[in-house]
Amino acid sequence: MLEKFVLRRCFSSKPSTMRAWVSENGSGIELKEVAVPVINKPGQVLLKVKAASVNPIDVDMSQGYGREFLGTWKKFATCDVQASRFPLIPGRDCTGVVEAVGGDVHNLAPGDEVMAVVPVIQPGTHAEFVVTDSKLCSKKPSNLNFEEAAALPYVASTAFSAFSVARVNQRNAKTRRVLIHGGSGGVGSMAIQLLRAWGCEKIVTTCGKDSFEMVEKLGAIPIDYASEQATQELIEHAPFEVIFDTVDSPLAKWSDNVMGVWRNCIHVSIVSPLMREMDKNGVPLGLATTAIKHFERAFQSHLRGRWFSYAFFMPSSDLMGQLSRFAEDGKIVPIVERVMQFEELEKAYEKVSQLQGRGKTVIKLN
Numbered sequence: 001m002l003e004k005f006v007l008r009r010c011f012s013s014k015p016s017t018m019r020a021w022v023s024e025n026g027s028g029i030e031l032k033e034v035a036v037p038v039i040n041k042p043g044q045v046l047l048k049v050k051a052a053s054v055n056p057i058d059v060d061m062s063q064g065y066g067r068e069f070l071g072t073w074k075k076f077a078t079c080d081v082q083a084s085r086f087p088l089i090p091g092r093d094c095t096g097v098v099e100a101v102g103g104d105v106h107n108l109a110p111g112d113e114v115m116a117v118v119p120v121i122q123p124g125t126h127a128e129f130v131v132t133d134s135k136l137c138s139k140k141p142s143n144l145n146f147e148e149a150a151a152l153p154y155v156a157s158t159a160f161s162a163f164s165v166a167r168v169n170q171r172n173a174k175t176r177r178v179l180i181h182g183g184s185g186g187v188g189s190m191a192i193q194l195l196r197a198w199g200c201e202k203i204v205t206t207c208g209k210d211s212f213e214m215v216e217k218l219g220a221i222p223i224d225y226a227s228e229q230a231t232q233e234l235i236e237h238a239p240f241e242v243i244f245d246t247v248d249s250p251l252a253k254w255s256d257n258v259m260g261v262w263r264n265c266i267h268v269s270i271v272s273p274l275m276r277e278m279d280k281n282g283v284p285l286g287l288a289t290t291a292i293k294h295f296e297r298a299f300q301s302h303l304r305g306r307w308f309s310y311a312f313f314m315p316s317s318d319l320m321g322q323l324s325r326f327a328e329d330g331k332i333v334p335i336v337e338r339v340m341q342f343e344e345l346e347k348a349y350e351k352v353s354q355l356q357g358r359g360k361t362v363i364k365l366n
């Protein structure tokens with residue numbers, strides 16, 4: 001009876017098991033045969049995965065990163081004190097075909113081609129099937145294939161979440177001067193594109209010299225992070241209202257010096273010690289030590305009317321709608337560095353863990 005209410009429509013007779021990459025206890029991944037996930041909320045959809053991006057966070061989580069915090073969050077979210085982070089299926093975004101929809105889903109139907117993100121406490125997309133909220137799916141842009149479109153949702157959601165913290169959006173981006181550290185990487189290259197799609201006119205980015213052409217094409221002014229003139233060049237482009245940091249380098253820390261003073265300027269970093277501190281010290285102590293580190297980092301800035309904050313990947317239905325439109329209009333283009341087969345995921349993890357991305361590594365499923 002409950003199943004009838006929850007599950008409204010089903011596309012085909014799907015198998016009961018699937019292949020998925022599983023981390024049993026945080027010591028790497030293995031390819032396993034597991035049960036196909038089921039829709040257990042009326043707003044959810046079941047997707048047959050066609051392609052998924054591979055991100056540093058997937059590698060880290062398969063090695064135990066976030067075990068404490070995400071385990072605690074899952075206990076609260078599922079009201080189950082026994083709930084554990086493991087076994088987990090990594091992968092936070094994908095493109096795919098809708099296989100079945102919950103009773104409250106009216107914007108999608110079986111057979112639709114979509115791109116999607118999956119909240120961090122749910123089983124992920126490095127599998128043949130995945131369940132996610134229908135609001136976190138949007139139409140696959142018609143001009144992109146599955147692999148190209150899969151390079152967009154996770155990195156765009158992370159950049160969008162950081163810009164939400166910095167209060168930069170479609171309405172005010174035009175007048176903001178933004179410095180991005182790591183503009184050649186997966187998140188950084190998407191952050192440049194999102195800002196440009198919102199009309200931002202001044203984007204400066206630090207990156208390696210061999211990525212200059214790529215970031216210039218995206219619309220940013222490159223500065224070689226290894227050059228001795230880097231600080232001088234940053235001073236010449238200053239002041240910035242927003243610094244978006246994806247690398248946490250000494251230069252990124254120094255660049256607080258080129259922020260405006262008393263203008264509500266903000267430095268947002270997505271390289272946060274939070275999860276690692278919690279994994280090391282448990283949730284309460286981990287929160288406390290991160291708060292102390294945050295305070296140390298932010299105090300000098302606050303004295304001059306500037307802000308500092310960490311930001312994290314957050315799925316957003318608002319972003320997903322914008323992303324499909326921008327991609328169809330050609331305002332955002334996927335930068336796919338490499339496409340690998342689903343079966344090669346371990347190799348893909350090895351590559352991505354080096355943090356030398358030039359766009360995205362994507363896996364495809366047949």
Ligand SMILES: NC(=O)c1ccc[n+]([C@@H]2O[C@H](COP(=O)([O-])OP(=O)(O)OC[C@H]3O[C@@H](n4cnc5c(N)ncnc54)[C@H](OP(=O)(O)O)[C@@H]3O)[C@@H](O)[C@H]2O)c1
Binds near residue numbers: 057208272358
């Ligand atoms: N908080 C969150 O929720 C969240 C979400 C997504 C990602 N992240 C984190 O954000 C970081 C970046 O992720 P990603 O997916 O964009 O990685 P990625 O694709 O591997 O990109 C990293 C980029 O940083 C560049 N780089 C390295 N050192 C640099 C420096 N000192 N200055 C400027 N650029 C530098 C690299 O270029 P070169 O090869 O030329 O050095 C590379 O292009 C990772 O640490 C990841 O864990 C956090």
